Amino acid sequence: xxxxxxxxxxxxxxxxxxxxxxxxxxxxxxxAIELDxxxxxxxxxxxxxxxxxxxxxxxxxxRILCDFLVVxxxxxxxxxxxxHSPTSAAFLxxxxxxxxxxxxxxxxxxDVRQSYECLADVVRNGRTALPGQGTVAPENPVWVExxxxxxxxxxxxxxxxxxxxxxxxxxxxxxxxxxxxxGLFGIEIAKQNPQxxxxxxxxxxxxxxxxxxxxxxxxxxxxDMLPGSAxxxxxxxxxxxxxxxxxxxxxxxxxxxxxxxxxxxxxKPDGRIATLEFxxxxxxxxxxxxxxxxxxxxxxTESGDAYxxxxxxxMHRRGGFxxxxxxxxxxxxxxxxxxxxxx
Amino acid sequence: xxxxxxxxxxxxxxxxxxxxxxxxxxxxxxxAIELDxxxxxxxxxxxxxxxxxxxxxxxxxxRILCDFLVVxxxxxxxxxxxxHSPTSAAFLxxxxxxxxxxxxxxxxxxDVRQSYECLADVVRNGRTALPGQGTVAPENPVWVExxxxxxxxxxxxxxxxxxxxxxxxxxxxxxxxxxxxxGLFGIEIAKQNPQxxxxxxxxxxxxxxxxxxxxxxxxxxxxDMLPGSAxxxxxxxxxxxxxxxxxxxxxxxxxxxxxxxxxxxxxKPDGRIATLEFxxxxxxxxxxxxxxxxxxxxxxTESGDAYxxxxxxxMHRRGGFxxxxxxxxxxxxxxxxxxxxxx
Numbered sequence: 001x002x003x004x005x006x007x008x009x010x011x012x013x014x015x016x017x018x019x020x021x022x023x024x025x026x027x028x029x030x031x032a033i034e035l036d037x038x039x040x041x042x043x044x045x046x047x048x049x050x051x052x053x054x055x056x057x058x059x060x061x062x063r064i065l066c067d068f069l070v071v072x073x074x075x076x077x078x079x080x081x082x083x084h085s086p087t088s089a090a091f092l093x094x095x096x097x098x099x100x101x102x103x104x105x106x107x108x109x110x111d112v113r114q115s116y117e118c119l120a121d122v123v124r125n126g127r128t129a130l131p132g133q134g135t136v137a138p139e140n141p142v143w144v145e146x147x148x149x150x151x152x153x154x155x156x157x158x159x160x161x162x163x164x165x166x167x168x169x170x171x172x173x174x175x176x177x178x179x180x181x182x183g184l185f186g187i188e189i190a191k192q193n194p195q196x197x198x199x200x201x202x203x204x205x206x207x208x209x210x211x212x213x214x215x216x217x218x219x220x221x222x223x224d225m226l227p228g229s230a231x232x233x234x235x236x237x238x239x240x241x242x243x244x245x246x247x248x249x250x251x252x253x254x255x256x257x258x259x260x261x262x263x264x265x266x267x268k269p270d271g272r273i274a275t276l277e278f279x280x281x282x283x284x285x286x287x288x289x290x291x292x293x294x295x296x297x298x299x300x301t302e303s304g305d306a307y308x309x310x311x312x313x314x315m316h317r318r319g320g321f322x323x324x325x326x327x328x329x330x331x332x333x334x335x336x337x338x339x340x341x342x343x
Numbered sequence: 344x345x346x347x348x349x350x351x352x353x354x355x356x357x358x359x360x361x362x363x364x365x366x367x368x369x370x371x372x373x374x375a376i377e378l379d380x381x382x383x384x385x386x387x388x389x390x391x392x393x394x395x396x397x398x399x400x401x402x403x404x405x406r407i408l409c410d411f412l413v414v415x416x417x418x419x420x421x422x423x424x425x426x427h428s429p430t431s432a433a434f435l436x437x438x439x440x441x442x443x444x445x446x447x448x449x450x451x452x453x454d455v456r457q458s459y460e461c462l463a464d465v466v467r468n469g470r471t472a473l474p475g476q477g478t479v480a481p482e483n484p485v486w487v488e489x490x491x492x493x494x495x496x497x498x499x500x501x502x503x504x505x506x507x508x509x510x511x512x513x514x515x516x517x518x519x520x521x522x523x524x525x526g527l528f529g530i531e532i533a534k535q536n537p538q539x540x541x542x543x544x545x546x547x548x549x550x551x552x553x554x555x556x557x558x559x560x561x562x563x564x565x566x567d568m569l570p571g572s573a574x575x576x577x578x579x580x581x582x583x584x585x586x587x588x589x590x591x592x593x594x595x596x597x598x599x600x601x602x603x604x605x606x607x608x609x610x611k612p613d614g615r616i617a618t619l620e621f622x623x624x625x626x627x628x629x630x631x632x633x634x635x636x637x638x639x640x641x642x643x644t645e646s647g648d649a650y651x652x653x654x655x656x657x658m659h660r661r662g663g664f665x666x667x668x669x670x671x672x673x674x675x676x677x678x679x680x681x682x683x684x685x686x
Contacts, residue, residue: 011433015416015430019368020369021369022365023368024459025362025366027366028638031465031466035467057466058468058469059469060469060641060646060648061468061470061641064648067635068638070634071628074359077626077627086354087358092359108366116370117370119373119408123400123401123404124399124401126400126401127404153356284406284420285413285414285420288414289360291411291413292364292410292414294411295371295407296367298404298407333360
């Protein structure tokens with residue numbers, strides 16, 4: 001066992017304190033987004049009075065909140081004035097094209113947070129505190145919020161993912177985008193290949209979000225919808241490409257294999273599947289984002305997980321796929337697993 | 344304005360994501376303490392099955408929780424087995440004499456957390472969402488929980504603080520410990536000077552905790568109680584030493600000055616006051632712990648704050664004190680402000 005005496009720098013309980021108080025950071029960032037603080041800081045001049053006026057908030061509250069955000073690395077303070085940090089300028093100011101502030105809505109939904117209020121019980125029981133299948137229950141409205149608010153975070157990955165999947169292939173092709181959500185990944189394939197025809201599969205209310213995005217991207221005429229559960233609906237096909245993004249982590253391995261078999265049956269010989277996932281290393285404690293994603297699956301599902309590449313590879317093999325490889329996706333904590341239908 | 348292009352390393356939204364998800368860390372540490380995970384890890388052998396058995400919890404939940412704690416720096420994982428990190432060994436294992444796991448109780452009390460659920464409103468209004476004076480309302484039961492659960496965190500400071508206050512002075516002396524809570528600071532003076540007589544002031548239910556600690560420290564015969572509010576009760580005296588620890592931050596400067604004047608009137612000529620506080624630098628954004636403590640005061644009080652040394656110095660001067668100096672307290676994020684009654 002380690003002890004305080006065995007370390008060279010004096011050991012303090014700061015890390016314990018910081019972890020216990022971490023909930024303050026969620027609340028502070030959420031409040032700052034609600035109060036439009038990041039737009040106010042971007043517009044300048046950054047003095048307390050003008051930020052408080054913009055936020056329609058007290059100066060005491062605004063000063064304490066902004067100081068907290070500086071400590072959290074989400075603002076800077078110079079000579080008593082607040083200005084953007086590189087992170088807040090790029091990702092939190094609504095004036096920035098790469099602003100992802102909307103993700104706070106999905107990530108702090110009551111359904112998403114509920115299990116954390118009784119996490120010891122969740123760990124005891126080994127499953128979400130939500131009833132039934134948790135967030136993957138049929139027609140769960142959280143997925144409409146996901147499709148709407150998480151899209152800005154997913155958008156930067158779409159281009160690189162599209163290139164990885166197409167690898168220069170052109171010509172007519174049929175693409176199935178399973179649990180498409182915002183639809184951005186399938187839409188990107190349609191943008192990169194003008195002869196690609198995409199079918200988006202998700203709950204009907206979610207598909208309306210995907211359809212709006214397809215309209216906006218100018219690919220609506222090559223975008224079809226398949227409403228329902230990936231486990232129940234008839235896929236049709238056969239498809240050249242299947243996208244399976246952020247989906248397998250909600251289920252146990254056997255359920256994943258059953259789905260992969262169903263997908264395999266709907267693919268052309270030599271068709272390609274691209275599975276986007278949070279993929280931790282075999283130690284399951286690195287890198288930080290994929291590793292900690294397992295907690296999100298514990299709290300929101302019955303039996304989901306963040307699977308390692310070895311586990312995903314095994315599932316794909318059992319599902320009928322071959323030539324299974326993985327690549328990190330630039331600008332994201334995700335990994336894409338690529339494989340070919342072996343027929 | 345900064346932009347992603349102006350930085351040399353690629354800018355990712357990881358910091359935004361990390362701050363939004365920070366609430367997970369509070370819940371994970373709280374659950375691990377409730378499930379007695381840190382004792383299980385300390386006792387070994389550290390394999391998942393035996394930890395889950397000790398915690399009476401599912402293996403899925405235990406594995407995902409423990410992996411999360413590794414990422415948070417609160418455990419280590421080697422060859423698939425969990426073991427203590429230096430921090431968890433010293434501060435989270437109940438077998439360690441310096442364990443502070445109990446602080447999670449006070450720091451996640453519903454009253455403490457309530458304002459964070461509507462933090463944007465709190466910032467708008469510039470005051471706690473709790474009714475009236477917030478946590479400093481008369482007889483608020485949170486202070487019994489504070490006295491009980493925060494004592495292990497305060498204990499390591501008591502010795503150094505006692506030495507700073509006494510500076511070798513011996514002989515008969517009367518000490519007033521205002522808002523004494525756990526009582527550890529006054530008790531330490533009584534331990535360091537066998538002729539010191541200490542009067543602890545706090546709400547009556549809190550004083551019962553202090554009295555138990557005085558009993559345990561063997562100084563009960565030199566420990567008196569003064570139940571009530573520091574603003575209302577007659578202090579008696581005159582005192583040689585007054586301890587004013589973690590108290591001024593709950594109030595606005597004028598209220599602090601009024602209290603300091605009342606204290607001054609109850610002191611012997613040349614008596615010493617020791618004010619323990621979270622003291623940020625003039626920029627109010629450093630060091631991290633004193634700076635972020637202001638948010639705790641925003642969310643729990645009407646008009647409290649984390650005051651800078653200049654502000655505290657000014658309050659003490661207006662209260663009638665001279666020779667005002669400050670010193671950091673070893674093993675803590677606190678600073679002690681020392682001053683003499685000028686009579």
